[in-house]
């Protein structure tokens with residue numbers, strides 16, 4: 461019985477983990493670009509900017525974030541001032557919308573070194589294959605558990 465509960469919890473954890481993803485955007489390197497330049501994520505996902513070389517930062521057109529070695533106002537002493545250190549900085553996008561951003565050294569909104577993040581609204585549970593699969597697995601597991609429990613009430617069962 462404990463094993464069944466364990467696996468049910470593993471499946472549930474998997475289902476909730478599938479909701480929030482981390483997407484990497486490479487910053488600079490051989491060329492002063494953000495790569496991929498345009499990404500599409502789901503609300504709640506995290507974008508991690510990784511400086512691959514050069515003097516850069518990542519600044520939202522609307523001022524909602526300004527990041528390099530951390531982000532301005534992150535409460536951890538981070539600074540969005542452009543830096544050539546091998547910095548990484550993460551931003552979580554909670555709300556749907558399209559957010560443009562740029563490097564203050566090599567670009568401006570929509571020109572030069574800039575990028576776009578398309579944040580989609582949260583998708584229905586069944587519309588996300590990863591979650592749907594987990595739910596199906598979990599339901600299958602529970603049905604198997606009920607069937608096994610009816611057959612052998614006194615024995616430990618497992619999926």
Ligand SMILES: [Cu+2]
Nearest residue numbers: 515516563566
């Ligand atoms: Cu730059």
